[in-house]
Amino acid sequence: MTQTPAPFPERPAADRPDYLQRLNPEQRAAIETTDGPLLVLAGAGTGKTRVLTTRFAHILLSGRARPYQILAVTFTNKAAREMRERIGALLGEPVEGLWLGTFHALCARMLRRHAEYVGLGSGFTILDTDDQLRLLKQVIEPLRIDTKRWPPQGILGVIQRWKDRGLTPERVTPAEDCDFAGGQCRPIYATYQARLVQLNACDFGDLMLHVTEILRTRPDVLAQYHRLFRYILVDEYQDTNTIQYLWLRLLAQREGQPANICCVGDDDQSIYSWRGAEVENILRFERDFPGAAVVRLERNYRSTAQILGAASGLIAHNDGRLGKTLRPGREDASGEKVRVASVWDSDDEARLVGEEVERLRAGGHSLAEIAILVRAGFQTRAFEERLITLGLPYRVVGGLRFYERSEIRDAMAYMRVLNQPADDLAFERIINVPRRGIGAAAMQKFHVAAREGQMPLAAAVMDLIARGALKGRAREQMTALMACLARGREALPREGHVVVVETLLEESGYIDMWKADTSPEAPGRLDNLKELVRALADFESLGGFLEHVALVMENEENAGAERLSIMTLHGAKGLEFDTVFLPGWEEGVFPSQRTLDEGGLKGLEEERRLAYVGITRARHRAVISHAASRRIYGNWQSAIPSRFIEELPAEHVTTTGGAAQARSRTFGHAPLSSTAFPVMARRPRVTDVGEKGPTAAMAVGTRVFHQKFGYGTISSVEGNRLEVAFEKAGPKRVLDTFVEKIP
DNA sequence: TTATTTCAATTTTTT
DNA sequence: ATTGAAATAA
Numbered sequence: 018m019t020q021t022p023a024p025f026p027e028r029p030a031a032d033r034p035d036y037l038q039r040l041n042p043e044q045r046a047a048i049e050t051t052d053g054p055l056l057v058l059a060g061a062g063t064g065k066t067r068v069l070t071t072r073f074a075h076i077l078l079s080g081r082a083r084p085y086q087i088l089a090v091t092f093t094n095k096a097a098r099e100m101r102e103r104i105g106a107l108l109g110e111p112v113e114g115l116w117l118g119t120f121h122a123l124c125a126r127m128l129r130r131h132a133e134y135v136g137l138g139s140g141f142t143i144l145d146t147d148d149q150l151r152l153l154k155q156v157i158e159p160l161r162i163d164t165k166r167w168p169p170q171g172i173l174g175v176i177q178r179w180k181d182r183g184l185t186p187e188r189v190t191p192a193e194d195c196d197f198a199g200g201q202c203r204p205i206y207a208t209y210q211a212r213l214v215q216l217n218a219c220d221f222g223d224l225m226l227h228v229t230e231i232l233r234t235r236p237d238v239l240a241q242y243h244r245l246f247r248y249i250l251v252d253e254y255q256d257t258n259t260i261q262y263l264w265l266r267l268l269a270q271r272e273g274q275p276a277n278i279c280c281v282g283d284d285d286q287s288i289y290s291w292r293g294a295e296v297e298n299i300l301r302f303e304r305d306f307p308g309a310a311v312v313r314l315e316r317n318y319r320s321t322a323q324i325l326g327a328a329s330g331l332i333a334h335n336d337g338r339l340g341k342t343l344r345p346g347r348e349d350a351s352g353e354k355v356r357v358a359s360v361w362d363s364d365d366e367a368r369l370v371g372e373e374v375e376r377l378r379a380g381g382h383s384l385a386e387i388a389i390l391v392r393a394g395f396q397t398r399a400f401e402e403r404l405i406t407l408g409l410p411y412r413v414v415g416g417l418r419f420y421e422r423s424e425i426r427d428a429m430a431y432m433r434v435l436n437q438p439a440d441d442l443a444f445e446r447i448i449n450v451p452r453r454g455i456g457a458a459a460m461q462k463f464h465v466a467a468r469e470g471q472m473p474l475a476a477a478v479m480d481l482i483a484r485g486a487l488k489g490r491a492r493e494q495m496t497a498l499m500a501c502l503a504r505g506r507e508a509l510p511r512e513g514h515v516v517v518v519e520t521l522l523e524e525s526g527y528i529d530m531w532k533a534d535t536s537p538e539a540p541g542r543l544d545n546l547k548e549l550v551r552a553l554a555d556f557e558s559l560g561g562f563l564e565h566v567a568l569v570m571e572n573e574e575n576a577g578a579e580r581l582s583i584m585t586l587h588g589a590k591g592l593e594f595d596t597v598f599l600p601g602w603e604e605g606v607f608p609s610q611r612t613l614d615e616g617g618l619k620g621l622e623e624e625r626r627l628a629y630v631g632i633t634r635a636r637h638r639a640v641i642s643h644a645a646s647r648r649i650y651g652n653w654q655s656a657i658p659s660r661f662i663e664e665l666p667a668e669h670v671t672t673t674g675g676a677a678q679a680r681s682r683t684f685g686h687a688p689l690s691s692t693a694f695p696v697m698a699r700r701p702r703v704t705d706v707g708e709k710g711p712t713a714a715m716a717v718g719t720r721v722f723h724q725k726f727g728y729g730t731i732s733s734v735e736g737n738r739l740e741v742a743f744e745k746a747g748p749k750r751v752l753d754t755f756v757e758k759i760p
Numbered sequence: 761t762t763a764t765t766t767c768a769a770t771t772t773t774t775t
Numbered sequence: 776a777t778t779g780a781a782a783t784a785a
Contacts, residue, residue, distance in 0.1 A: 093774065121775045143775090164781090165768095221775050256774095292773060393771045415773085456761045568775065587772050609771055627772085650770065651776040764784070770777090 036074055036107055040067075041346075047279075047312045048072045051081060051248070054269075054306030056299070057281040060343045061328075061633035062319030062593065065281055069252060070100055072279065074107040082247040088268065089117040089250040094569045096252055096591070097122070116246070120261050122568045124224040128231075131238055135214075135227045140560070142218040142433065143567035147426060148442040149173060149220050156208045160201060167198040176206045180222030181293035183229055183260040186210055216441060225260045232267045243271045254282030254302075258293035266305065276306050284339050285332050288587060288627050290619070291612075300339060317343045319593055319636055321352025323669045327639070328632040330666030335622045343633075355632065357602075357662055358642040359674030361724075363396070366642050367403035370598050373640065374409060374581060377596060384410065386595035387581040390631050392607040395649075396600060397583050404581075414584035420570045424531065424542040428549055429566060431521055435505050436559045439473035448474075451530035453494035475499070501525050514559040519550050586631045597635035602628075602643045603656035628661045641665075642674075645755045646725050653725045655751040657738055715739060721756035723749075728759070 037045060047057045047068045059065035073089060076082050091097045097118045105111040116123060125143065132139045144152070153169050153176075175197050179189055186207035194203045213219055219227060232239045249269050251257070257265070269278040280302060287296040303309045317325055322345040329343055360366045374387055389400055397413055404411045419425060427450055433443035448463075449455040466486075467477035478495055481487045487495060505521045512520075522528050528546065531539050556562040582594070601607050608624035616623065632639050643658045715721075719731045721741060729743035737753045 119775065454761075570775070585772060611771065766782075
């Protein structure tokens with residue numbers, strides 16, 4: 018393993034251009050080591066984005082490459098946008114013609130140029146998840162697969178994972194074919210791909226897969242990109258999957274020239290293995306690119322020493338790390354310790370967080386600098402309810418996004434059919450929305466006609482109308498719909514896409530459908546449709562708009578409002594806040610039981626990295642909490658504190674709350690002054706009922722009472738953790754503090 | 761063809 | 776408890 022380079026000699030400041038000022042030696046090394054492979058291990062809060070953007074600017078300003086000769090890859094559109102803005106700021110002007118974007122956006126751009134090599138036209142459509150599923154269902158329908166046992170989503174998952182690994186249908190070996198769908202996944206995959214080509218469409222995975230396949234099989238195309246890209250920059254390298262790795266390696270390894278690839282990442286923040294990311298990619302970097310330099314960014318400028326100490330101590334429990342230790346960047350006061358609060362249940366937890374937030378706000382803290390980071394979506398509800406009663410403005414980040422709403426997808430489908438009459442999947446989506454009396458039977462008829470006539474669905478419908486094979490209301494409605502679309506297409510060059518789409522949505526009856534809808538969401542949906550038409554005006558053409566939406570499923574709204582954020586730990590990666598609440602640190606919730614079951618030790622380590630990501634989001638304050646009981650799927654479950662709590666180094670942690678006081682690690686310093694934690698308020702007054710838990714001998718066979726589960730008998734004891742056979746609730750694991758001995 | 765009922769699943773998510 | 780999708784009745 019390569020060592021962090023020795024400190025670099027300080028050159029006189031005057032020698033260095035402006036943009037290289039005020040960087041630490043490691044950051045400067047990461048920027049000035051321009052040629053040859055370079056791995057930058059950037060711990061949380063160590064100035065990663067700054068290094069990436071400055072490196073980009075440095076390559077340009079030192080004359081090593083023109084803007085279009087640098088390939089800069091990110092995972093999210095947000096990261097790409099931020100990078101573009103910051104490069105523009107460094108250079109003093111916006112730069113044009115950059116190859117800067119997400120893996121998928123860059124691949125889409127490449128694939129439009131070379132689509133014919135994989136049997137597509139350059140005007141191919143990019144399908145969303147709905148379309149993918151609909152198409153797959155069509156493919157598996159004749160196979161009479163038991164969709165109970167093998168849900169289409171699962172099959173799609175298998176295909177997606179193959180694509181993540183760079184496996185085209187031909188490359189999937191029989192051994193690779195899992196027993197999913199009765200071992201029929203391989204032929205299903207092949208048919209699915211063939212159908213996509215017929216539709217002149219591809220899914221997200223295909224963007225990477227097709228381009229990589231082209232680069233693999235067309236040396237001329239590959240050479241063209243080798244000549245073009247002199248430098249490659251990759252963000253969040255620990256999140257790359259196999260296909261992304263293959264794509265990068267193909268582009269980076271040039272005959273007789275150094276691989277000028279710089280990957281920035283942090284193995285400790287790899288939290289996406291479940292969607293195909295391979296941490297091995299970053300662990301293997303030095304073997305993949307011989308002679309690679311490695312720079313470690315370990316000076317953290319974000320968090321207090323206490324927070325860093327807690328996070329470092331926790332992550333140290335993982336094996337197989339590349340090894341980094343975050344050091345406080347500034348020697349300021351060490352700050353507050355990380356707090357661990359024990360509460361009774363999720364309502365208590367929400368109350369505690371709410372009170373703390375109110376206190377912070379009273380102390381002049383901005384709500385925008387506070388976040389509640391949960392493991393899973395179901396945890397948000399208790400907080401939302403509490404924040405509403407307190408009148409605290411909040412936002413749940415990562416709910417349904419604009420372009421995922423059904424009315425927007427419907428409207429988009431109308432546009433797609435307008436844009437490409439052969440877009441069967443879009444046509445199928447709108448054909449009976451609003452209701453036009455087309456059910457399964459009619460649909461079947463259309464499909465048969467389309468297959469027999471070797472034509473798109475829409476054309477088949479026209480044909481059936483012309484031949485009089487359609488009767489009654491269906492005929493009327495279909496004639497009207499087709500006329501609508503035809504009028505729109507004809508008017509497009511004259512009236513412009515905005516007006517035409519607006520008219521189409523009106524005349525097709527789609528708008529009226531929502532106007533007639535009396536449900537409370539309907540007005541909001543109409544507003545969304547207005548907003549969609551407005552967004553349409555920002556684009557030159559319909560095609561341009563559709564491409565944008567397919568790749569950038571984002572809405573840029575309500576930023577900067579004075580609200581606190583509730584989001585998942587995954588959603589919080591890359592963000593930072595003054596104060597971070599980390600609720601639900603209980604075995605089964607965090608670490609998640611499912612991850613443990615499915616991923617074993619690997620899964621546990623990923624959960625631990627998630628915990629590490631959570632803590633390192635905090636600049637000044639981190640409050641971890643765990644509840645003693647939690648209602649999951651309608652019934653109460655007892656909960657034991659997460660093992661991650663015990664793994665936090667004691668010297669960086671303070672503990673509050675009743676249950677915690679029973680823990681051996683707490684040396685009796687009960688924070689009685691803390692009015693912020695009126696925890697355990699709803700615990701029974703134990704002295705009235707029986708002896709208090711921790712002081713009483715808890716032996717196997719002891720009869721106990723539990724607030725939520727009722728009466729039961731202890732069946733095993735493990736320190737302060739009991740297993741109790743409850744009379745009504747069955748066997749549960751509980752902490753001794755939450756039961757009372759029955760005399 | 762649509763409305764109703766039952767039934768199961770229920771982490772994390774970008775593009 | 777809640778929700779969404781598939782089976783079944785009107």
